[in-house]
Each structure stands twice: as structure tokens, then as C-alpha cells.
Amino acid sequence: MIGKTIDQMKVGDAAETSKTISETDIYLYAGISGDFNPAHINEAYAEKTFFKTRIAHGMLPAGFISAILGTKLPGPGTVYIRQELKFLAPVHIGDTITARAEVLEIIAEKNRIRLKTTCFNQEGTIVLDGEAMVSPPKAWKK
Secondary structure: OOOOOHHHOOOOOEEEEEEEOOHHHHHHHHHHHOOOOHHHHOHHHHOOOOOOOOOOOOHHHHHHHHHHHHHOOOOOOOEEEEEEEEEOOOOOOOOEEEEEEEEEEEEHHHOEEEEEEEEEOOOOOEEEEEEEEEEOOOOOOO
16 A cells, blocks of 8 residues: 555645543553653642643654654655644643644655644644655555
């Protein structure tokens, strides 16, 4: 299976994926990444922070963008080149986060696609905003 090639996309194409963040997701991410910041895994500590409760790792919803790029738009075979992120709001346990990628620019001569990348919660609050640059898969040659 191969994702969309550069000639199969146009400016404005978009894809989304959603997931509800569970406590298990946060613990698993901490174990995989090695980020055991108590703001994420220790409620007694987190209650004394600005957020008053545990929050998800910022890179957890950022990973949902990677999932879109690698499975939906452009899809399998895509190479991630660059990602800029702004973390705008916390993600809490129980939040349903929707990640979205939208094609902003096609640079055909370099086989590059520039995309707007955002994550927002169930209330429509943008929690993460940014831009990505990818190299979509090339057509199979026979």
C-alpha cells in the first residue's frame, strides 16, 4: 500500500483522526519516552501546579499528527522532514483530541508538501498548532 503521491494532492486536502486520552495513554507514553515528569504522572504533585491536575505530555497529541501523515495524508511511504509546534492549551485525561493536517503548499520540483497541523479538544479549543513539511511517496515504477 502506498499513500498519495504529489500529483494526487491539492492545496486544501485535509485529514483528521481523533482519540480520547486515557490515564493509561499517559502512563504508557511516560514509559516509552522516559518522561516521568510528575506533572503527568503524580496527581498530588500536579494539584500544586498551574494546571491543578495532571496533564498529558505535549508530544502525545503531537504524535497524532504523525499518525495522519503516515497513514492518511499523504499516507504510507511519507517521510517526515520538519515539524514546528506551538503548545497552546493543556490536554487532560478524558479529553478527546482531534488532530488535523491540511495541505498548504505543494512544492512539486522538490517532492515536498507543506501542511498546517493542529490538534483541538472536544470543545474546539486548539491545544497544538504548527506546520509540517513532508516528502510524499513517489509512484511505483514498473
